[in-house]
Every structure is written in structure tokens, then in C-alpha cells.
Amino acid sequence: MSGAAITGLNIDFATKAGIHHAVRNVTLSAGPGRILGLVGESGSGKSTVALALMGLLAANARVTAGALQLGADRFDLAQPQATAALRGIRMAMIFQDPFASLNPVFSIRAHLNEVLSRRSPDVTGDARRQTAVDALAVVGIDRPEVRLTQYPHELSGGMRQRVAIAMALLARPDLLIADEPTTALDATVEAQVMKEICGLRDRIGCSILLITHSLGLVAEHCDDIAVMYAGELVEQGSVKAVAANPGHPYTRALLACEVTIDAARGADARQSRFRMIPGDLPDPFDPPSGCIYRTRCDIAIADCARIVPPPVEVGGDAAHRARCIRVGAR
Amino acid sequence: MMSGYLSLLSDIWRSPNGRIGLVLVIAILLFAIFGPVLAVNPNKIAVPDRFQAPSFEHLLGTDNLGRDLFSRTAQGTRAALMISLMVVALSLLIGALVGVAAGMAGGWVDRGVTAFFDIISAYPAVILAMGLMALYGTGFANLLLVVTILFIPQFGRMARAQTLSLRHQPFIDAERIIGLPRARLIWRHFLPNVLGPLIVLASMNIPVVITIEAGLSFVGLGVQPPQASLGSLIKDGYTFLNQSWWPTVGSAVTLALVTLGSTLFGEAVRDATDPKLRGHHK
């Protein structure tokens, strides 16, 4: 297991209103055994990046450029079926809606068997059954032998997501992509499911790309963070570094939006109103010149309209980069 | 209200199927209304002229007794439309009343009504209709009654389901607390909400009734001679298939077009009034 890196990813969507450059020049990396949290608003392109890696984009989408480096192997993502052979073997994915992830007319066993037959074809019969049972037990599902014979509608949302995690476990991928895995679950279940996902990292040492819009989740579980805005990557670095010293004004604004809970009083008494970032996402067919964020930025200057900001080191940390020409300014 | 209907029509026009349906329905209506008026007397027998192919004088030819097929087909179309509209209207009304009553009353009344619906639906439609007509005798009133009975369960079930889901809505409780008498409750609140989907169901059922009536007439248990029905015309043609196939083809094609047109139109109405699909048209 030696990590995953994405370089220069560009994705276009062909729509009735024209070509939408949904993802522009995204470069990020998830170190071996590390969890990278990819955050951004709805429409920032984070899910699109994930689908592009798996080769599951819609018919009107095209990867115009980009490469995936998985360990020692390099894959050209512009080729339509570049990563098809990796699915279920070196890459796995957990989806957002647990109630829709499993086929209702097939048992849990059928789902797990499908993964096993592709990943470990030599394991058959009783050994296969036992492997499936063990996987269910490992992710914290009670009475795994019984659950194996049940159907998805007999399991709760949290359990179904655990089944999805079990499937990922059985696939033993180098890279696991989790697309908002807990958005549809309530808080207590979310904690349990996140525990299992991080557990995967411990058990099989894969890199995890966790896509989410919740900074809280990233702060608690991720090692690294990458921030996307309107199709571009604006900041990347370790969670500690970025949280302590955000380089990009968007990241700074996002962190300020988080409502802190005062444990002693049960609510934040200091914050009497909610912070927001004023403005809307830019028109996808008519993006602002220069920096994509400048129309909502609180420290924008004239140069921001002329220069597309390159990644700049923040705070002397080579792994922490932000794409802003005024890094550090307030 | 007029604008509501106009926008409905324009929605129907927008889908290709709806367009065809609308055109067919208009053509059929014109045929049914003006056909018998313009053409020759449909009952005029002129045996020497039998089995003629279509000509200027007899647009669809003549049948085995020399009667003009154009006017007979028009008469049959008229009968089909009238009967289907009456049956659908009657069964809608009776079904709605019975269904709402069952939904409101609950308990044994409800169970009895549901059992009644289930029993009627346990019979294949045409078989029951044939049996009832055979036992109770043919005749226009009987035909209407029998076919209406066949469709009451459908409307009744839908009305009942709507009522049950409406019963527990807060606004109903509010009205009841104010003291609105039950009858007014039903008339003012339940019926309007229930009628909407029922009318859509009615428009979908018109071609079904037409087909059943044609089938019954085909076996001689529907519209009686000398009245023409599309079904009996087909039967007459079939009997003399060896002599001339024109009578059969003319009426069969007409029946197919009538059912096709009313089905497409009915589906277009359903799609246009479906709140879930409305978004697509805007």
C-alpha cells in the first residue's frame, strides 16, 4: 500500500448551455495509510473527482486530462476505461445513501460474494462463506451468520453502510473512496460508521479519500485536508496545519462558519448570529478571470483579477499549500 | 377556468402521443356526431346492393343487407362513445359515493363494501358481463347497468383510499371541532379532493369500456340490432368473411382507431394533470 496521487485532473460536462469545465487542474494526494478529507460546498466538484477516478462519470462528462498514480503504477484518466480493471481490486467506493446502495432482491451474502468472486476467486465454498461472516463481524454487525442470509430491507441504514464497509474490506483496495458516507445518517450512527471506516485504514492500510461537506468530520477523523471551490483546489495540507493556519481566505471563512459548542453551557453563548460567506458560486459558463474566489473574497485586490494563483507554501510547511497571492493577509 | 382547460390542451399538444390522441379524438367526435346526419339512412335495406366496395355513394361500402356502412359505422361509433361516457360517469359517481362512505364509516360497513368490491373483481370482466346479460336479458338499460357494475370497484377502491388518507389530515379534524355536520364535510372537503384522481381514472377507462361493449356486441349480448355497434358490425362482417372482407375491415379499423385515440388522449390527460410531472413542462 503506497498511497494515491491525482495530478492535473480536468473534467468537462457537455450541457445544452455549453461546455461546463466542472473540474479544473486538480492535483492532490492521499498518503499511504492516511485519510484525506476532500471538502467543499455542493457543486464544488468533489464527487465528480471521485467518480472520475472510478470511471463512473455520466455519459456527457469527459476527462480531458489527468493522471492517477497508485503506488508505482500510473493511469491516464483521459482514457475512457483507464481504471476499469482496478475496480473492486485496487480501488473501492462507499456511496452516500445507504438505503440505495444494496439491491433489494439480493441477500447480503450475494453482495459480499460478488466482491469476493472478483477479488479472491480462489476462495470458494465454505471458506468464502466464513470470510464473509468474518468481514461482517469485523465491522461490528451482530449475529453475522444470520445477517448474511437477510435482505437489505431488514437492516437499518447504519447496518447497511457497515455492509458497504465490509464489502470494501473484502476488496482490500489500495484506495478507498467514501463519498459522503454519513450524510444520511444521524449523529450517533455517524460516529460508529466513521469508526469502522477508519478501522479499515488500520486493518488493510489503504489510503482513504473521504468526501464530505462537514469540517467537523474532517477535524475529527482525517489526517489531511483538501479544499475545493467551484471546481478548483484552493488549499491542501495536514489537518493540523490548515486548522491552525488557514492559508486561503475561503478556508478561513469556512472554519469561521463552524458553530462551536460551548461544552459547559451546552450552546455557544458568544455567537449570537451565524457567520456566512456572502455571495453565490460563480456562473459555471462565465467564471471570473484570475482567481475563481475573488468575487466573494474579503481580501481581494486588483491583481486577483489578472493572475490565476499558483500553489504557494504556507507557514514554511512544504506539504501545506494554498492557491492565493495574498496568503497570510487578513 | 377556461385558461386552465387551455393550458391542459397545450400540455397535451406538446407530447407527440398526446397530439395524435387529440387529433384522433376530434376526428372520431366529428365522425360520430355528423356522420349519421350527412350520410344515407343506416337502416335502409337494399339487398341487391349488398357487399359493394367503397364508392362515392357508399363511402365505406355496403354490408350483407345492402345497408350503407359509412352511416352504420358512424352510428356504431356514436353508440360506443355514448355508452362509454355514460358507464364511466355512472360508475364514477356510484363508486365515489360508496367508496367515500366506506372510508368514512369504517368497521363492518367498510369491510362489507370492500368484500363486495373483491367479489366483483374476482370475476373476469367479460365473463361476468356475458353471464349477467345472458341471464337477465339484453337491452340498453341492462347493458349500461351490467357494465357499470363491472367498473364500480375500481372507482370505489380509489375513492376509499383517498378518503382514508384524507380522514386523518389536520384540516379535517379542525372542521369537525368547529362542528361542521358530516354531510357538509363530505360534500365540501372530501368529494372535491377525491374527484380529481377519479376523473383521470375515468378518462383512462373509456377505451376499456368501449372494448368491452364491442366485445359484448360481437357475441350478440350488447347493443341489439337493428341498432349498429362497432362490435356487431365486425360480427356481421366476420360471418360473411368469405363473401367480402370489406365490412369487417372498415369497422375493425374504426374500432382500433377509436380505442387508440381515446387511450392516447386519456394518457395525455393523466400525464398533464400529474403534479409530479408538471415540472417538466415548465
Added chain:
Amino acid sequence: MPALGRFIAQRLAAALFTLGGAILFLFVIIQFVPGDLVSILLGPRATPQMRAEFAERMGLDRSIPEQVWLFFSRAVTGNLGEDPISHRSILDMILEVMPNTLQLAGCALVISVFFGVALGCIAALKPGSVVDTGLGVASVTFITTPAFVVAIFLLLIFSLQLHWLPVTGAGASDDPLDRLSHLVLPATALSIGWIGYLARLIRASLLEVLSEQHVRMMRAYGVPEGRIVRHFALRLALVPMVAVMGIGIGDMISNAVFVEIIFARQGVGKLIYDAILTRNYPVVQAGILFTVVTYITCNLLVDVLNALLDPRIARSLKQAA
């Protein structure tokens, strides 16, 4: 699978209850027919002696509840009465022609499912293509044209004009090829409407299933597209089809009457029709009863099949954290 067993028992009870109600309904209908009951049931040909015998056998002198009991017990034991004309057991008459009807219906069912599913899948896998639009138009036409109209056209074109296939009858009983040639046109006529309906249904169902997240999940695990469609998607897409078949069988039974008449096939439908023409009411009554029993049984089988295919139906939801 105890849950499935419970479900079947439940459905069986409901079916028996409905059957009981239907038989009672038949009894009631006959009672209300205007005129003398014995004349109605025996027809104008009855002699006074026959009438006396009949009245006694029917228990018309007994109380109503006793008559109901007689009716029920006879129906249940298969005693459908005697044909006034030939004095044969009506049950025997029905059983004699039943194979023809069964073959017709069975053939039509197989044809409908095969072509309906196949065409629906083709349309779903290439949505918006010429094939898809063409099939859409064809299916609407198939669905709306009444079966007996289709039957007449088929008869006209293929039998009378082209002489490709025989016109009437069911064919010699010992020659399977002959029987098959007599089955082709009637079975086609009976199945056309269904092919159109199923094609439309499967198309919509499969398109919807293919857009769902679990299909994406399977793709994400590298399952080949062919296997996804054939194994995973199709199985789910077929579920609504079975649910719909129950009503369809009723339609098929009804239409079989017309098809048998048009193609002069001796079957249960034609038997009922001939009996209506000759005012042979005992046969009419027995025939209707037989049809109802068949229909209710078929619906029960369809319900069970549905529960077997879709695990959500029989098994209750058990929530666990």
C-alpha cells in the same frame, strides 16, 4: 422460511374467502333472475317430469340456507350438474375441452413474457434510439387494439388470404405439429396486447433500476456490465411484471372467449358462448363458476410467485441499530 409460509397461508385464506363470496354471488344472481327459476335453469326444452326432478334435486322446496349449502357443497365437490340436452356431466364436458384452452393460454403467456421482456430490454438498453421509438409506437398500437380485432385481422391475412395457416379448430389431438399450426394465430392474437404492455413496463422498470445507486455500486466493484444487466438489474426490474400478471390473466381469460369463437376452437370459452346461444343455462352457470375458480387460483399463484421473487413482501421489517 416461516415468513413465506405464513404469507402463503394468509393469501390462501383470503383466496378461499373470496371464492366463497364469488360462489355466493353467483347463487344470488341466479335467484334474482326474473321469471320461474326452473324454466330459466332448464330452458324451454324441459318436460314437466324433468322439471319436477330438477326442482327436487335443487331442493327448491327447502329453505334458502339449505339451498345455499347445497349449492356450495356441490360446487366444492365438483358436481356441476348435468347438461339438459346430452345428459352428460357438465364437469366432464368442461374437462374435455379444457386442454385446448390451457394450451392456448399457456402458449400466449409464454409468447407474451418472452417477447415482452425481450423487446422491453432492447428498448431500455438503447433509450432514445430508432428501435426504442419504434417499439414505443408499436406497443401502444398493440395495447389498444382489442384482441378480437387482432384475431380477425390475423385470420384474414394469414389464413384466408395467404393460406399459410389453418383457419379453424384446434387440430388433430395426436399430431403435435398440427396442433402447433392451429395454435400460432390464436395464441398470437391473445398475446399481442400483452407484449405491448409488458414491453412498456419492462422498459420503464429497467431504465429506472439502471439509474439506481446499487447498480453504480456493482460497477464500482468491477462487475462486468453484462452481468449487471442480466443478473442484478433484470431480476429487480421484473418484479413489477409479476404483480401485474394477476390482472392480466383475467383479461386473457376474457379474450380467450373471443379468440376461441373466431378461430372456432373448442375450448371453455366457446363452450360458454355456445351455451349462451342455446340458452343452456346450467352450462353457462357451471362455466362461469369454473372460470372464477381458475382466475382466483391463478391470482393466488401469482401472489406467491411475487413473494418468492421479491423478498420485501413476505418478510417483515426488522429494525436493528
